[in-house]
Each structure stands twice: as structure tokens, then as C-alpha cells.
Amino acid sequence: MKLTDFDFDLPPALIATRPARPRTAARLLLAEGEGIADRRVSDLPGILRAGDVLVLNDTKVIPARLRGSRTRATPQGDATAAIEVTLLEPVPDGWRALAKPLRKLRAGEAIRFGDALSAEVVSIAGGEVCLRFDAQGDAFDAALAQVGAMPLPPYIAALRPPDAQDHQDYQTVWAKRKGAVAAPTASLHFDAALLGRLAAMGIEFVHVTLHVGAGTFLPVKVEDVTTHRMHAEWGEVGQDAAEAINRARAQGRRIIPVGTTALRLIESAAGPDGRMQPFRGTTDIFIYPGYRFRVTDGLMTNFHLPKSTLLMLVSALMGQDRIRAIYDHAVRQNYRFFSYGDASLLIP
Structure with a gap:
């Protein structure tokens, strides 16, 4: 499996340097089954099912720069x-x-x-x-x-310096536990009103913590991606979170992490049979095509860099050919990419 298998052409104009306003106005590419639909994050209540579980990373970004x-x-x-x-x-x-x-x-x-x-x-x-x-x-x-200033990703910091607005923009509305030096960016699309609408229709929220590190932006430097070593990040899945996910799975409800950080953490805490256990410690899990998902049924995530471990992760979830088609569509339709960009909802 070669690094070049995960490359694609991205026009620089599609790299977002500011988020959509309001947050829920961001575009949402819905890829479910074989279809692709262009929606908005504000449409989520009409897309998700009652009983779905959204797994949210409650880490809080510190002004680390x-x-x-x-x-x-x-x-x-x-x-x-x-x-x-x-x-x-x-x-x-x-x-x-x-x-x-x-x-x-x-x-x-x-x-x-x-x-x-x-x-x-x-x-x-x-x-x-x-x-x-x-x-x-x-x-x-x-x-x-x-x-301190918010530690914007290198590809944004190269285009403009961080400012006071980033203290609000680069933080989720449910951020609680200080320790991250990068935001769980798919979660930046939610506001209190959208959370209320989702709760009213029967969506369950489960909070976990993964302190996102600066290593999330490190490039893959090996041509054989299977030899890449991931950076380690500290995370915790509490007893209540593990039990909630196990209960939902037993009832046939879908587990949909919001962001690759939440996905990597729950996959680290799940046993081979998919049963969740409380987890506290570091994880360096590397997910690429061929990985067998234990607990994840779908993923809400932003659009990722060429040749990145995050692109490899979504390729593992959806299949390489399918992700290539999704990203080709996103580029043609001028979706905004990376941390402050638009979102996708990926349902295999």
C-alpha cells in the first residue's frame, strides 16, 4: 500500500481559513450506501435516525502558541x-x-x-x-x-496569523477538559441550537476525551504506509460512555463518532467483539485500508489532506475507490477543505 495511493489534486483556493457562519451553515456531503448528496450541517436532524449515538470528543484546546x-x-x-x-x-x-x-x-x-x-x-x-x-x-x-494564541494548523497559520476570533472559532461548544493543542474539527460545526434539535428527535450523545496533539499534522514520510508510526495521544472513555455504547449496540442502534479523534479512541477501547471497556491512557492506533472496524457504524468528519493518515482512515471506512469518488465530487463542487472547512457524513 503506497503513499501515492492517497494523493489527489486540491486547488489551494479550497483551503478554508475561516469557518462558516453560523457554524451549522457549513456544507455537508452525505455519502450513504452508493449515493452522494449535497446538504448542510443544519440538515442533520432530517438525516440521522432516532436512537443514533453521536460520540463527541470533549477535549478543550489550550492557547498553546x-x-x-x-x-x-x-x-x-x-x-x-x-x-x-x-x-x-x-x-x-x-x-x-x-x-x-x-x-x-x-x-x-x-x-x-x-x-x-x-x-x-x-x-x-x-x-x-x-x-x-x-x-x-x-x-x-x-x-x-x-x-497565548490558538494553535491553528500549519496550513492555516501559513496563510494568516491566529487572532482573537480563533479563541471562539477553534473550540467546540461542549469543550470541557483542557489539554488539546489541536481541535476535533468536525465538532466545530455544532451549536447549542442544533444539539437541542438532535436531542429532541432522540439522538443520544456520548462524551469521550482525546487530547489531540500537534502530531496530528505530521506528514507521512514513508512510501509503504503500513510502516508509518503514529504519534500517541492521551484519551479516556469513562464507564458511563462505555456502557452507553454497549447498550446502543445491543439494541441495534448506530454508533457515529463526530471526528476521527473520537473514532480512533472508541476503536482503541473496543475489544475484538466490539464490546467497549473503560479506557484511560495513550493510543497510537493507525487505521488504514484493511482495518476491521469494531464499533463504528459511520463517521462525521471534515475533508482531509492528501497523503494524510486521516485520509487513510476514511478510506478504510468507505473503501479507497469510494473515497476517491467522494473527494472528486467535493473538489468539483467547491467544498471547503481542512480544519475550518465543510463536513462529510460517511455511512458505509
């Missing part, structure tokens, strides 16, 4: 230089982070992010830096909210 200046003592006095940091995850010594430019950093240097926050470089290894901040707990969260 920081711009600051580093200070180093020199014979001529203290020297400063600009630096950009993207936080990855907390570790016992502080925070794992990416930094640009990394090659000029040295352990022991101080980095100041405005007046609200500063950090010391603890160590540098493996293309990452470990930072120890001068604030912890609630004080750190408050300072981060003041000086």
Missing part, C-alpha cells in the same frame, strides 16, 4: 531574540514544546512571553524543548489565556 523573547548573557551584556513556542503536553519537569528557532536555544536560558509569563529552558532533545514556567495551576492557565 506563544511568542516571546529569549535572553542570554554575553560578554557585551544581555542579548535578546524573538522565539515562537508551541506547547505539546505537561511533563514532570514542565512542558514539552516545539520552538523556532530551536538550534539557538540553550539550557538555562530565560524566555519571556510578555509581562504575564516567563519560562526557563530545562533541556533540549529530539527536536523539542522542555520549559519550566514561572506560574502553575490556575495562575498558569490565566497567564496562558492572556498571552
Whole structure:
């Protein structure tokens, strides 16, 4: 299975840099059975069935992108230089982070992010830096909210800088548990009114948590995709969530995760027979064609990058030829792609 099997031509004009407004106005490509229909996210109550279970990722994106200046003592006095940091995850010594430019950093240097926050470089290894901040707990969260920017995907950040509007746009309405450095973007299409309409028609919501990491944007660099190693992300499926999914499956109701993050998590927590177990820990599950789905009956997701692991995942769900036809249709019909783009509902 070659990486080139998952390539396609995407006009740059179709890359969305802002979301649809209102959220539910985003277009929705419905691919069910052999058909394709052009709809809107607001049409979901007329598309889903009473009793369907939507699995929602309740992770909360932190404003993980920081711009600051580093200070180093020199014979001529203290020297400063600009630096950009993207936080990855907390570790016992502080925070794992990416930094640009990394090659000029040295352990022991101080980095100041405005007046609200500063950090010391603890160590540098493996293309990452470990930072120890001068604030912890609630004080750190408050300072981060003041000086941090939302960590937009690289393909958006290359076109425009993050701004205040992204603090709202790049967060789901049910975000609860802080820890993600990328949003579960299919979930960005929902608002409170749509959730109310779906609940009224008998849709059940199950919340799980997967803290999406920056590794979700890493390119696949091997030609034989089966040798690709996925990044690990922390997730949790609670007892109530596992029982709700098991109950729905026993009753013949459909399990439809909203987003590839929710899908990867529930597939990680399901046994070979599809029975869900509570799960807490990291998952590096890699889903590509040939994978046998254990619990997933459908998927709501955005449109993904060429040659990406997410395109491989939807190809596993729908079949490579079917996904190729779906994406050809999306390009011809000018659907908006990637994190702030339009959505698809894929029902094998």
C-alpha cells in the first residue's frame, strides 16, 4: 500500500481559513450506501435516525502558541531574540514544546512571553524543548489565556496569523477538559441550537476525551504506509460512555463518532467483539485500508489532506475507490477543505 495511493489534486483556493457562519451553515456531503448528496450541517436532524449515538470528543484546546523573547548573557551584556513556542503536553519537569528557532536555544536560558509569563529552558532533545514556567495551576492557565494564541494548523497559520476570533472559532461548544493543542474539527460545526434539535428527535450523545496533539499534522514520510508510526495521544472513555455504547449496540442502534479523534479512541477501547471497556491512557492506533472496524457504524468528519493518515482512515471506512469518488465530487463542487472547512457524513 503506497503513499501515492492517497494523493489527489486540491486547488489551494479550497483551503478554508475561516469557518462558516453560523457554524451549522457549513456544507455537508452525505455519502450513504452508493449515493452522494449535497446538504448542510443544519440538515442533520432530517438525516440521522432516532436512537443514533453521536460520540463527541470533549477535549478543550489550550492557547498553546506563544511568542516571546529569549535572553542570554554575553560578554557585551544581555542579548535578546524573538522565539515562537508551541506547547505539546505537561511533563514532570514542565512542558514539552516545539520552538523556532530551536538550534539557538540553550539550557538555562530565560524566555519571556510578555509581562504575564516567563519560562526557563530545562533541556533540549529530539527536536523539542522542555520549559519550566514561572506560574502553575490556575495562575498558569490565566497567564496562558492572556498571552497565548490558538494553535491553528500549519496550513492555516501559513496563510494568516491566529487572532482573537480563533479563541471562539477553534473550540467546540461542549469543550470541557483542557489539554488539546489541536481541535476535533468536525465538532466545530455544532451549536447549542442544533444539539437541542438532535436531542429532541432522540439522538443520544456520548462524551469521550482525546487530547489531540500537534502530531496530528505530521506528514507521512514513508512510501509503504503500513510502516508509518503514529504519534500517541492521551484519551479516556469513562464507564458511563462505555456502557452507553454497549447498550446502543445491543439494541441495534448506530454508533457515529463526530471526528476521527473520537473514532480512533472508541476503536482503541473496543475489544475484538466490539464490546467497549473503560479506557484511560495513550493510543497510537493507525487505521488504514484493511482495518476491521469494531464499533463504528459511520463517521462525521471534515475533508482531509492528501497523503494524510486521516485520509487513510476514511478510506478504510468507505473503501479507497469510494473515497476517491467522494473527494472528486467535493473538489468539483467547491467544498471547503481542512480544519475550518465543510463536513462529510460517511455511512458505509
